[in-house]
Amino acid sequence: MTRHSKNNTAAPIFTYHERKNVKGTFVLIFSHCICIDFNTLKQRLASDSLRKFEQCWLCLCIAINPVSTPEGYIFCKECILYSLSKQLEEYKLKKLKWEKQLQLYEQQLREKEQSEQEQLKRKILQENLCGNLNTKKSKLSHDESVKSGFKPTIDSTVLSTSFWLPNDQGKGGGFSKLDKPPVKPEKNLKCPITSKPLKLKDLITVNAEVSHEVEDDPTSPVIWLCSISKKPISHNKAILIKDTGQVVLQRFTDKLDATEFISLIPGGTGFAAHNSVEASKYRPVMGS
Secondary structure: OOOHHHOOOOOOOOOHHHHHHOOOOEEEEOOEEEEOOOOEEEEEOOHHHOOOOOEOOOOOOEOOOEEEOOOOOEEEHHHHHHHHHHHHHHHHHHHHHHHHHHHHHHHHHHHHHHHHHHHHHHHHHHHHHHOOOOOOOOHHHHHHHHHOOOOOOOOHHHHHHOOOOOOOOOOOOOOOOOOOOOOOOOOOOEOOOOOOEOOHHHOEEOOOEEEEOOOOOOOOOEEEEOOOOOOEEOOOOEEEEOOOOOEEEHHHOOOOOHHHEEEOOOOOOOOOOOOOOEEEEEOOOOOO
């Protein structure tokens, strides 16, 4: 067990580690100094921590039976199918929950309609029996009505906000659980990276030419080659031809129509001018 003297802020001085944990960027907005990323840890990533061009966006391994989305993200065929199947399973569970909530909501509407009809019948009977006689309510009659089990009418908004009542518990904000009909879940499958709608028919098979970094060594890492120049593709801009599935460097596609190819997402490098090389993570203030 760590000694208490080693905890954060336990020392008489503010250490470098503690200062780094709570470090933030201060911005001047309307003559007010505001810290926009207080308590956010930042780390610059090296090239080893960035995804390579031929790697899958889900498993971060060399793509096996690679396919590409219309946005240019490369996945293993098994990985993307597994992700879409999980989305279908979640949709089925959400649909079952929605159907139960819908039945409960319809039942609540029927009960409300029946109670309104019963109240209307009681009102008509009371008017026919009592006629036009105006009677004054006394304390005695009120006590008798309470003893007989008569419940005075209370506004529904008051009941919905009375969270302490066991029969009329509401959610925060003063709204009961079934004030509105439940929203039907969407069946649209989404890309696991961009969260944009994605269909199976939109996936395009990638027929990339494969080689090794060291030609004579089959155990060296796998790299993809340009189908025209036979040069390795690392961080270069490349495109995928829709009809053939070939991967070609972008500088060789001047005569192609924009609808005939897809621009692939290039691999990462260690240079900030090419892509984002800084990762950030929020943590509680002065965590141990």
